[in-house]
Amino acid sequence: MPLKTDAVGKEWPAVTYEVGREKIREYSYALGLENQVHFDRDAAQAAGFRDVVAPPMFCVVYCAPAMGPAILDPDVGMNFAAMVHGSQEFAWDEPVCSGDAITTTPRCLSIDERDGKGFYVFESTSVNQDGAEVVRGTWTNIVRGVS
Amino acid sequence: MNKGDSVAELKVTPDKYLPHRYAGASGDFNPIHIDPEFAKAVGLPSSILHGLYMMGLVARANTAAAGDDPRALKRLSVQFRGMGAPEQEIAVTGTVKSADGDRVVIDTVATQSDKQVIRNAEAELQL
Numbered sequence A: 001m002p003l004k005t006d007a008v009g010k011e012w013p014a015v016t017y018e019v020g021r022e023k024i025r026e027y028s029y030a031l032g033l034e035n036q037v038h039f040d041r042d043a044a045q046a047a048g049f050r051d052v053v054a055p056p057m058f059c060v061v062y063c064a065p066a067m068g069p070a071i072l073d074p075d076v077g078m079n080f081a082a083m084v085h086g087s088q089e090f091a092w093d094e095p096v097c098s099g100d101a102i103t104t105t106p107r108c109l110s111i112d113e114r115d116g117k118g119f120y121v122f123e124s125t126s127v128n129q130d131g132a133e134v135v136r137g138t139w140t141n142i143v144r145g146v147s
Numbered sequence B: 001m002n003k004g005d006s007v008a009e010l011k012v013t014p015d016k017y018l019p020h021r022y023a024g025a026s027g028d029f030n031p032i033h034i035d036p037e038f039a040k041a042v043g044l045p046s047s048i049l050h051g052l053y054m055m056g057l058v059a060r061a062n063t064a065a066a067g068d069d070p071r072a073l074k075r076l077s078v079q080f081r082g083m084g085a086p087e088q089e090i091a092v093t094g095t096v097k098s099a100d101g102d103r104v105v106i107d108t109v110a111t112q113s114d115k116q117v118i119r120n121a122e123a124e125l126q127l
Helices: A021-030 A041-046 A055-074 B018-025 B035-041 B051-065
Strands: A013-016 A085-091 A102-116 A117-127 A131-141 B004-012 B073-080 B089-101 B102-110 B115-126
Touching: A013 A055, A021 A055, A021 B018, A041 B073, A055 A085, A055 A102, A055 A117, A055 B018, A055 B073, A085 B051, A085 B089, A102 B115, B004 B102, B018 B051, B018 B089, B051 B073, B051 B102, B051 B115, B089 B115
Parallel strands: none
Antiparallel strands: A013 A102, A085 A131, A085 B073, A102 A117, A117 A131, B004 B089, B073 B115, B089 B102, B102 B115
16 A cells, blocks of 8 residues: 555644743753753743743643644544654744743655655744744654555 | 853652652552552563653753753653663753853663653753
């Protein structure tokens, strides 16, 4: 059965995530970060940020609500039992701080078959409340046994 | 930083309950990360670390290499391979691949028990 590629180019609805100070602290603590700019407003402002600043990989937190519907979409049709998260790239721009509202739009970039595996590539674009891009993500899921 | 320099060294041993804390922090409650019995039932040795947690450690190590300024990490790409386990040391290492003024590219990996769990990773720093 050929790999279903109908979803290539599909965009899913943008989702806005409101960034909060305690969520940044919780995420930073889980990662073992110690830089006070992720915990303390005064330290963050002294370093030139508006408020407590998110570490770069906090992007997975604010992107997740937008990415879920894309990954789970039956139009994409991934077999989750045979799926692994193969690779990931993020390119960051404006820093994200507590109080920001980040809007993420997912899109299916490509679906290809190589060596009997399906490579499903999604792109996410996230902008802040001023329209400035904060991160662009490339999410690659690999599904075994597609042919 | 100059081409060939070793940077971004970090050693972390995630404790038994780290996957629970990371699940709460990230919102990813996939039971393969927090329920050893579920993980074994789907053919895994036990519960495994979140791949994006390990990518987070690679980001942490490379940010630290840039003076711990969260604005410095401009790009990070990784491949996930193998499985990470709690209660075993993860080592992140890196080597400067190229340095062009204040823009530095680092080849970086994360290993656990002598196998790479994050491979072919590349971090771009703005110093």
